[in-house]
Amino acid sequence: MCRWNAYFGQPLAIEELLFRTKHSLIDQSLHARQGVEATNGDGFGLGWYPEHGDGVPRRYRSVNPMWNDPNLRDLAAEIRSPLFLAHIRATTGTPVQQTNSHPFKHGRWLFVHNGLIEDFHVIRRELLLAVEPSLFDGIHGSTDSETLFYLALTFGLEDDPLGGVERAVGFVEAVGRAHGVEHPIQMTLGLSDGERLYAVRYSSEGRSRTLYESVDGATVRALYPDNARLSHLSDEDRVVVSEPLNEELPGVWVEVPEATALIIQRGVDEQLPFTPAVPAAV
Structure with a gap:
């Protein structure tokens, strides 16, 4: 379906993750090991918050496969x-x-998704009609992922990020099941407002797509004291990935449990149960 990475921590050149890891997204775009498809070549995107800026994220998106974009290496x-x-x-x-x-x-929000809304073509109209009218003009594409994002915005994502996503997923499940869809949603997703990074692993059938989080920097440095590159990690640095960027570093990657949400932030991170809830009203 898709693969994604997210980074939170000290300012970092984006090429460190996109190009300078053994199983980077560049490699995964051709040779994914834990996804439904080995090849993920139907476009890509990059969203980032400037090191010194106004808090508004920037984006670079393309219909090219990531391995075949001539500008990406220079940008990264x-x-x-x-x-x-x-x-x-x-x-x-x-x-x-x-x-x-x-x-x-x-x-200020960015949103990525791996998975699908099952039988989206059947329930798309009903889902889109539930989007808050003042938000509707922001939908520029045709994907189930963007629809899910705008449903989460409709149900309060900006004030209550995980609650907004839980209500959006609860709504999708209710609509899907009303149309006879047994397992309406499959997802891992990442979202951020520039202050925190949120990640969720969930599916209606309890067999979600893979998602991993890196352990804290102090643990990584202790595991690999002779690795000069890893010695620069700070205690705040975290990476969330669809699949590990380097499988030759045992102990660095921890699988995110089913039906779980992460809040990665300055100080203590949080791991919470993710529980969809049908909104009281639409």
């Missing part, structure tokens, strides 16, 4: 950011077009 080498998300797409049926490439953006 020049851009330093304390928080960024990158995504490679394998379409589940909607067109390959720039507006369908992740991350999706609204104000």
